[in-house]
Amino acid sequence: xxxxxxxxxxxxxxxxxxxxxxxxxxxxxxxxxxxxx
Numbered sequence: 001x002x003x004x005x006x007x008x009x010x011x012x013x014x015x016x017x018x019x020x021x022x023x024x025x026x027x028x029x030x031x032x033x034x035x036x037x
Contacts, residue, residue, distance in 0.1 A: 006032065 010028050 006028055010024055
């Protein structure tokens with residue numbers, strides 16, 4: 001699974017919104033899975 005630049009965005013968001021970490025991870029994972037398939 002390639003994440004690329006999305007991972008950098010995710011890391012930046014994680015620093016700002018630690019409470020939303022799980023939600024962000026799920027959204028990015030879902031997006032990547034759709035792109036991968």
